[in-house]
């Protein structure tokens with residue numbers, strides 16, 4: 001029943017539709033199975049069409065940066081992928097590892113291997129980080145994991161991410177600094193073992209230290225989990241100085257208007273988005 005979370009990389013590759021043009025060697029050395037496939041996606045928010053035909057493919061091991069000016073639809077895309085019910089898909093499809101999840105509720109998508117940094121409540125009073133993660137990991141695996149198992153894995157990850165062990169006992173998001181919130185997001189991503197992670201860096205107040213935390217954390221999770229596909233929403237090139245994206249996608253007025261390698265982010269920095277209009 002739990003075919004998605006059990007699907008190993010090798011199984012998926014043998015059943016994948018291979019793309020004839022493989023522009024870049026996959027990091028993982030795999031044949032580049034598609035983790036996320038978006039086909040001609042149209043999304044409405046409160047009766048207004050915000051996404052107007054988005055196509056996007058994220059393959060195993062790839063890190064995509066999604067850039068674009070404010071209001072271009074980046075967060076709308078992230079919400080639609082995650083299954084936020086306020087974002088109505090009027091046409092097109094979203095596939096996770098080749099399976100059409102367009103009509104699935106958000107929790108089913110999460111169980112199937114999708115991770116969204118902002119999908120969890122801001123603050124849960126009285127719930128320690130460790131307890132929250134145990135519940136979240138159990139939900140993802142479809143079976144209760146023991147206190148001990150979560151503790152061991154949590155301690156390992158906190159060490160890798162350079163976090164103070166005392167953090168595990170703190171209440172979720174209560175009084176977290178910006179940097180701690182970011183670390184906690186990365187910790188959740190690591191512990192939940194997703195196939196696809198969507199990180200929306202909505203917080204324009206992220207300072208250089210927080211950006212570095214996110215960048216290093218992402219690198220560490222990719223090292224341990226090389227097939228993970230990541231869609232990183234960002235309007236800043238700064239994080240892309242810390243983190244080499246495989247692809248840069250540019251969104252403008254609800255469509256992806258340009259796609260390229262890391263050099264595209266540099267060009268946008270020089271020329272801005274006006275050139276693309």
Ligand SMILES: Nc1ncnc2c1ncn2[C@@H]1O[C@H](COP(=O)(O)OP(=O)(O)O)[C@@H](O)[C@H]1O
Nearest residue numbers: 045046050069070071072073074075076077086
């Ligand atoms: N929940 C919402 N209700 C109404 N309008 C929304 C909502 N979410 C997004 N929009 C509108 O959709 C457009 C795209 O917004 P958004 O996806 O947040 O852009 P970005 O993340 O690129 O800044 C904007 O015009 C915004 O006002």
Ligand SMILES: [Mg+2]
Nearest residue numbers: 074075076202
């Ligand atoms: Mg946004």
